[in-house]
Amino acid sequence: MNLRIVVRGVMATAVKDIKIYYKKPPVFIFGLILPTFLFFAFFVGRQLDLEKYYPGFLAMALFFTASSVGPLIIPWEKQAGTFERLLSLPVNIPILVLGDTMAGAGFGLIISLVIFAAGALLMPFTMTLVAIAALPLLFILGNLCFAALGVLLSSPAGPVPSNIMMLAALVRFPLIFISGIFVPLAEMTGTARTITMLSPLTYLVDGFNHALGNGGDIPLALDLLMLMAFTVVFLLTANYILKRKSLKGL
């Protein structure tokens, strides 16, 4: 495979997605408004320690924003009739999956960095050198991982975006309740903890807890490794499904 064409295809796909899908209403609703509402629903009127829960909220915001673009792209393109044409360009399914993931990760990165900056202004964090080194990795891996999840959710899609947005909501909502955001990981035991360990979001929440001075429950290296492993699994699965379903609904 020609690496030059692959890199070019990934970048062109990401640019296309950024130009078209960042401005779509479902991305705003599911990527920005929803996590904001969840934050207010959880914190307002309760005597909670914001510093303790902030890493979880940051992870939740990143999770929602990074995974909001991916579910939209493929069904929207199939509905508009541009997906088949896209396949006739010098791209293939892995290139499209990577390009869509890059676009989702870019959106998540921008928003999560804004939230991080706002948090840093409101409550200065105490960070170790290791944490400072880990933070960029957590942002990059977290965004790539959840953007890939978004693309995976849309990979079996036909030409009806609302079906996939519903599926995406069904998958994403339970994840925030089993990932140590609202109930700290250290307080979980037995089956609840086992289930929690199956969620990729758990490792991002724990990683942010390490990096922002709250102390994590899982080794930081394992958090990073698991995020990487989930990213690879999501990308490979999305690629596998999309190869089989690329012409569905065309």
Place this chain on the structure above:
Amino acid sequence: MKSFNIYRGHPKLAVELMPAIEANGLTKLFGEFKAVDDVSFEVPKGQFFGLLGPNGAGKTTTIRMMIGVLRPDQGSVSIMGISMDKEPLLAKERLGVIPEVGNVYPDLTARENLELFGRFYGLTKRTREERASALLEELGLGARADDKIKRFSKGMKQRVSIGCAIIHQPQVLFLDEPTEGLDVQSRRMIVEKVNKMNKAGCTVVLTTHNIEEASRLCHRVCIINHGKIVALDTPERLSSTFEGARSVEVTFDRVVDCGLFSAQCISRTEGEGNKLRFYTSDPDEAIDRIMQVRDEMGLTIISLNTLAPSLEDVFVKLTEMGA
């Protein structure tokens, strides 16, 4: 059997003589249904090639396999000598595709669409900008270049679609019913542009229902029915294949009975009143017979035309035969 490479030692000649498109034994199954069955043909460089067939004949599936959207179950495709199976990205770089519906991004402007497609083909920013501006002018969209596509008519969208397909100056261009349902102006503009590109050396594959258009534009046509090739030749030769479909049309000065003209050289007579059409494999002999009846009956001929079968006649006959 031992095969010989006749181009050995003459690589330049091999490139010159290499066909632009080579389809070998293309077969595609959807479950039990064989949509395309062992389709093979070559399109030489610079040829305007038509792919005709009734709805559901397998044209779109064949095109999808040729442009790399669908993988054949059997067989192979090469574009400019590059295997679509082994090097799909390199093969796709050499082709442009114009689908039936103007499939462009409605949220982008016409210029942004063209430049986006140019990006996929690796054009530099400057080249993208220059070519997009030039193409939009040429396609009559200069004044609307920075308007969003969602506000465009179907014909305008299709013109943008063509711009997107040719911004990288492809060596091979696939058009899937590009003028279907368009206004006369847009249709003419598209046909002129594609014709101009063909004259400049671009190989064109046109899928259409418009037989008259195919007959006028194509150097060679391939008729597909039930997933199989039923005819492949120049429009003229295909028409002449159906000798029995040639006819002589005569208008007399008064009403004549068809039965008077029965002869071995006339296979069938159609018509009513004073205008009759005689189907024959030998127009000369048929005219002799018509003249004989004219003299016997004291008729006067007002007009006489010999008619060759049109490509449409051939198409109907071939697709009816396979039905």
